[in-house]
Amino acid sequence: MKVSNLYIIFLFLVIVLNSCSEKQSLKVEVYETAANGNKLKKVTTFTDSDERKTIQLLPAEKFQTITGFGGSFTESSASLLNQVSKENRAKIIEAYFGESGAKYSLTRTHMNSSDFSVSNYSYAPVAGDKELTNFSIKEDQDDIIPMIKEAMATSKDGFKIISSPWTAPPWMKDNKEWKGGKLLPEYYDTWALFFSKYIDAYKAEGIDIWGLTVENEPLGNGNNWESMHYTAKEMSEFVGKYLGPKLEADGKKDVVLLGYDQNRDHVEAWADAMYDDEVAAKYFDGIAIHWYRSTNKVFPEALQYVHKKAPNKYLIQSEACVDGQVPRWQEDKWYWSKEAKDWGYTWAKDENKHLHPEYVPVYRYARDIIGCLNNWVDGWVDWNMVLDRKGGPNWAKNWCVAPVLVDTEKDEVYLTPLYYTLAHFSKFIRPEAVRIGFDNKDESLQVTAAQNPDGSIVAIIFNPDTTEKHVTLTLDGQSTDISVNAQAIQTVVIPK
Numbered sequence: 001m002k003v004s005n006l007y008i009i010f011l012f013l014v015i016v017l018n019s020c021s022e023k024q025s026l027k028v029e030v031y032e033t034a035a036n037g038n039k040l041k042k043v044t045t046f047t048d049s050d051e052r053k054t055i056q057l058l059p060a061e062k063f064q065t066i067t068g069f070g071g072s073f074t075e076s077s078a079s080l081l082n083q084v085s086k087e088n089r090a091k092i093i094e095a096y097f098g099e100s101g102a103k104y105s106l107t108r109t110h111m112n113s114s115d116f117s118v119s120n121y122s123y124a125p126v127a128g129d130k131e132l133t134n135f136s137i138k139e140d141q142d143d144i145i146p147m148i149k150e151a152m153a154t155s156k157d158g159f160k161i162i163s164s165p166w167t168a169p170p171w172m173k174d175n176k177e178w179k180g181g182k183l184l185p186e187y188y189d190t191w192a193l194f195f196s197k198y199i200d201a202y203k204a205e206g207i208d209i210w211g212l213t214v215e216n217e218p219l220g221n222g223n224n225w226e227s228m229h230y231t232a233k234e235m236s237e238f239v240g241k242y243l244g245p246k247l248e249a250d251g252k253k254d255v256v257l258l259g260y261d262q263n264r265d266h267v268e269a270w271a272d273a274m275y276d277d278e279v280a281a282k283y284f285d286g287i288a289i290h291w292y293r294s295t296n297k298v299f300p301e302a303l304q305y306v307h308k309k310a311p312n313k314y315l316i317q318s319e320a321c322v323d324g325q326v327p328r329w330q331e332d333k334w335y336w337s338k339e340a341k342d343w344g345y346t347w348a349k350d351e352n353k354h355l356h357p358e359y360v361p362v363y364r365y366a367r368d369i370i371g372c373l374n375n376w377v378d379g380w381v382d383w384n385m386v387l388d389r390k391g392g393p394n395w396a397k398n399w400c401v402a403p404v405l406v407d408t409e410k411d412e413v414y415l416t417p418l419y420y421t422l423a424h425f426s427k428f429i430r431p432e433a434v435r436i437g438f439d440n441k442d443e444s445l446q447v448t449a450a451q452n453p454d455g456s457i458v459a460i461i462f463n464p465d466t467t468e469k470h471v472t473l474t475l476d477g478q479s480t481d482i483s484v485n486a487q488a489i490q491t492v493v494i495p496k
Contacts, residue, residue: 067106070159082146088412096385105159107151113395115225183230213318214259258284268302291368303375401418429450
């Protein structure tokens with residue numbers, strides 16, 4: 001009888017131990033950035049709790065293929081790199097493009113000047129030069145081009161570049177101004193040639209342009225800085241009759257061409273205009289969007305609509321930033337606090353003020369990237385990579401925040417919490433990854449997941465609450481228990 005009891009106890013212990021072993025059998029690497037000071041810190045120990053919710057990863061459910069994540073090469077950013085020491089310049093380039101850094105894979109730059117330039121300029125300054133015999137990118141050769149080349153030399157896997165014009169030179173426009181106005185029909189051919197010459201000029205510098213947007217913010221920006229206006233029909237006509245055929249004739253058919261390139265609230269109408277035009281649709285490779293229309297709203301219905309309209313075309317978030325705000329220097333706490341005010345906070349009409357509340361900068365980034373990914377967006381690009389303590393330089397005084405800030409007088413660099421937030425995506429979800437399904441039982445957590453080309457699976461978990469969360473992560477019958485700190489974003493990597 002005693003032997004029998006001991007045998008039963010032994011079997012019970014074996015079952016319990018096997019159960020515990022099976023529960024912990026999912027091998028993971030966890031990296032966390034949090035309000036407590038963690039910055040992409042590798043976490044190996046977790047607290048326990050009886051209140052644990054399950055997140056199940058479902059790799060059999062496959063969605064869009066990821067193009068990449070990154071930021072923008074602006075003249076403002078590049079000019080600041082020229083003013084810091086070689087050591088700090090290298091530190092910033094490594095932080096964005098190196099193996100130890102964020103490994104940016106998708107970037108953007110401006111054609112001609114933008115508000116984040118030191119001054120107004122065009123590659124075609126000579127009025128009436130329809131053949132663009134005086135075309136030159138010399139304005140970029142002291143700042144933007146060297147920055148891109150250093151990034152190329154640092155990046156192991158390389159990265160894609162999207163180029164966007166803010167405006168044609170004033171002499172091609174009906175108002176003859178940098179701000180506002182429309183492209184004159186007599187210069188449609190010349191403006192199409194401009195794009196082709198730009199690609200060739202950068203190619204001569206050893207830089208391949210992967211993609212173009214037809215126009216940054218074609219609906220305008222209130223005439224506050226460089227802009228040029230199109231309706232959706234006008235842009236489609238320009239692409240279908242001029243730009244698309246020109247790029248094709250010049251052997252540039254493989255350059256990705258994106259339309260729209262503004263806020264999400266009008267994107268459905270633009271998708272209809274672009275893709276219902278049979279001539280233009282064959283040249284449009286996708287749509288670019290921005291986040292500025294609302295502080296917190298992702299516009300999931302609009303994103304779903306665009307994907308359904310053209311499921312095989314790109315949907316890329318091409319610009320975002322903490323705008324209308326002077327940066328906070330060496331104040332990590334501010335980036336985790338509900339103190340930021342966006343561009344619409346002070347002037348939005350009463351019926352729209354709810355769209356522009358005070359917000360937490362880190363939350364805005366994490367929420368939007370996760371929301372975009374979960375609604376078919378395949379690429380996400382931030383705005384300036386580097387700004388100064390004032391939020392510039394910016395000739396229009398349109399101050400903004402960048403993930404990396406510099407003090408050129410003291411030669412100091414500040415990697416803000418926004419930098420680490422972006423790195424959670426760019427460093428771990430690689431180009432050609434496929435977003436996969438998940439079942440999240442904790443509605444207070446925001447989650448997305450993807451499977452990389454090497455077979456590894458990445459889950460990103462965002463906890464905006466002020467209390468720690470406890471999760472059982474499961475995959476293919478295996479599981480592991482983790483905890484997510486309050487106000488934290490975690491990347492969980494499951495090796496193949």
